[in-house]
Amino acid sequence: MPQPITDIYLPRQAKVEQIIVENSQISTFVLAFSDHTYNNAFRHQPGQFMMVSMPHCGEAPISISSTPTRPGAIHLSVRRAGKLTAAMHGLRTGDTIGLRGPYGRPFPMEQLQKKDLLFVAGGIGLAPLRGVINGCLDQRDQFGTLTVLYGSRTPSDIAFQSDLGLWKKQGVDCRLTVDAAEPGWDGAVGLVTSLLDDLKPNVNQSTTLVCGPPLMFRAVLGRLASMGFSDHQVLTTMERHMKCGVGICRHCHMDGKMACADGPVFSLAELRQLKIMELDG
Amino acid sequence: MPHTSELADSHLLKKDHLKGFLRKLAKEYRLVAPVRNRHSDVLFTVIDDLDAAEIELNEPPQNSLKQFFLPQQERLYTYTTSPEGYDFQPIPTSIPPTVYFGVHPCDLSAVLYMDVVFSRRQRDPFYLRRRQGSVLIGINCNSPAPKCFCNATGSGPFIEMGSDLQLTDLGDRFLVEAGRTSGHGLIERWQGFFAAATDKDRAARYQAFLEARGRFSRQVHVEQAIRRLEADAVPDEVFAELSLRCQDCGGCAYLCPTCTCFTISDQPLDAISGQRLRSWDACTFAGFTAMAGGHNPVQAKTEAIRQRFTHKLRDDVRLTGRPSCVGCGRCVGICFGGTDIVRFVERACQGSL
Known part of the structure; x- marks a missing residue:
């Protein structure tokens, strides 16, 4: 008799326990599987993602923004971008969604131990890094200095404000910038690259984790290279259209690699081997 | 032997x-x-x-035989949504x-x-x-x-x-x-x-x-095309030219016995129920890689055509040791734009190497 095969595509029901409104476009959904046993046993690693089902909307990959060091709830920080994410923004506490996962290659946390970590993010790009940062704070003695550079369009677009506040209190060097100031903003104005100009990192000791829109990404890479970072010291996570999430359907192809299963986390050295628009423009 | x-x-x-x-x-x-x-x-x-x-x-x-193992469209689940919950039910099937x-x-x-x-x-x-x-x-x-x-x-x-x-x-x-x-x-x-x-x-x-x-009537230099792809020696113009002729019909992918790209989508049956379907897809379709909000990391048709041939003749050779084109010639018969794999191999092999 053939052995039974796990139904890898079957979503499990999860309940919205809390919704944190990050800005007008981004909310963080705090979720728990309805099956308590499954929920208690669920573990992920930072950088992995879930396939989210919404009624009549199909599925979409959403990176997990919570840290594995705080099990019991899955945080998904979602920007309103299309039909499925718009439906998510209509969710209320107590509603249920479908989840399967976790999927993908995570950030190599063991390689990051003892390193000074520089996080560079734009907009929703802070979501996949949020789990790494909180994980580092939960095991503070295992990592070096933590620096977060975060760019937003305007001051009212700054998401993850409560996280940023908590991180500052815990000694993380958080620096913000906006593309366009608003009355009352006395912080930096300009690209997130300009924040790099003020930093004097110990490059040999450091690893940078970058996530943001392609234009920002390319600008940051150029700046990091001139600061002396090698391609092996730069990690990122890729965003692609996905259907299966497990390396079969090929919607997330990246010149022979699958973002879902070979990534979504890649080192810049790995990405340099590929023809992809994030690097080629 | x-x-x-x-x-x-x-x-x-x-x-x-x-x-x-x-x-x-x-x-x-x-x-x-x-x-x-x-x-x-x-x-x-x-x-x-x-x-x-x-x-x-x-x-x-x-x-x-593709359709027998990967049907052109198959129901994966039915689902229901109500204030009590959102649930997926497997489809009882006996093969x-x-x-x-x-x-x-x-x-x-x-x-x-x-x-x-x-x-x-x-x-x-x-x-x-x-x-x-x-x-x-x-x-x-x-x-x-x-x-x-x-x-x-x-x-x-x-x-x-x-x-x-x-x-x-x-x-x-x-x-x-x-x-x-x-x-x-x-x-x-x-x-x-x-x-x-x-x-x-x-x-x-x-x-x-x-x-x-001794009875093959055409000579297709697949090995040479594989070598040229691996050496990144196929000029961009080859992909550009073929992409101009591709009519985006998906016929090649549907008939191809090894094209297994698929999409998953929901089909509502009424306000509170529906079914999740898996259907054949084609990497050459314009929307294949488009993300929510319209951004597409594979922007040009040229890149979609590049993906089709590079996957079959380079990536799968790296993975399995052999191309995933099996030489059946079906895409040659169906393609009215002349964008089939034989045309690609011929154009890729023009020039040196």
Whole structure:
């Protein structure tokens, strides 16, 4: 008799326990599987993602923004971008969604131990890094200095404000910038690259984790290279259209690699081997 | 080499006995074979009435076995949504054990490739439940069709592995070679139909192989195209030119026995229920990689065409040691833009290297 095969595509029901409104476009959904046993046993690693089902909307990959060091709830920080994410923004506490996962290659946390970590993010790009940062704070003695550079369009677009506040209190060097100031903003104005100009990192000791829109990404890479970072010291996570999430359907192809299963986390050295628009423009 | 076949256990089946053997098989299995229909098309078809079916073993069927293992569209789940919850229900399905009879080496190679796709990273339950109860009975190609180039892709005209039973037409009889355990089982079970093969029969098989090898009417330099892709030596203009001619119809991907890209989508049935479907997709379709909000990381049609050929002729060679084009020529027949893989190989090989 053939052995039974796990139904890898079957979503499990999860309940919205809390919704944190990050800005007008981004909310963080705090979720728990309805099956308590499954929920208690669920573990992920930072950088992995879930396939989210919404009624009549199909599925979409959403990176997990919570840290594995705080099990019991899955945080998904979602920007309103299309039909499925718009439906998510209509969710209320107590509603249920479908989840399967976790999927993908995570950030190599063991390689990051003892390193000074520089996080560079734009907009929703802070979501996949949020789990790494909180994980580092939960095991503070295992990592070096933590620096977060975060760019937003305007001051009212700054998401993850409560996280940023908590991180500052815990000694993380958080620096913000906006593309366009608003009355009352006395912080930096300009690209997130300009924040790099003020930093004097110990490059040999450091690893940078970058996530943001392609234009920002390319600008940051150029700046990091001139600061002396090698391609092996730069990690990122890729965003692609996905259907299966497990390396079969090929919607997330990246010149022979699958973002879902070979990534979504890649080192810049790995990405340099590929023809992809994030690097080629 | 084919004269020292790995399917060493060989038998004879007289052509007069074929229908009788199939009749026995049909009692225990669903039978699928290439059948000439009333429009004179040859298609892999589920045979309900063996006496009425005209099984055609010489002309390549228009479809491959892909649709039987990866249906063009299949229901994965039904779902319901209500204030009490949002739940998915598996579709109760029983896949009958099926004998696929008269499968040419190209299509056998394609099934072996699909086995890799649907079990390498994750075991795909919907594919495997169809594949697990299947028996493959192949037939070597004595007379490759004008469109065929399996000699250039290493997947024909004769095949040494992959099937449960492998037939070679020796005129009034088939040489039958047993591959897997299940193939031995079939011969043991119905041994009355089979006689022992002699060295003379095996020599006749080798002769048939040599003659088949000499009958290809086109030379397609697949190996050279693979080398040029691996060396990044195919000019961008080749992809640009082919992309201009691609009409985005998806015909190549649908007919291709190894194109397994799929999409998953929801189809509402009413306000509170619906079904989740898996359907064939094509990497050349404009929206294949488009993300929510419209951003597309594969921006130009040129890049989609590059993906199609690079996947088959470079990435899968890296992965499995051989291209996932099996040389069946189906895309050549269907493509009215002239963007098929043979055209690509020809253009990729122009110039040096």
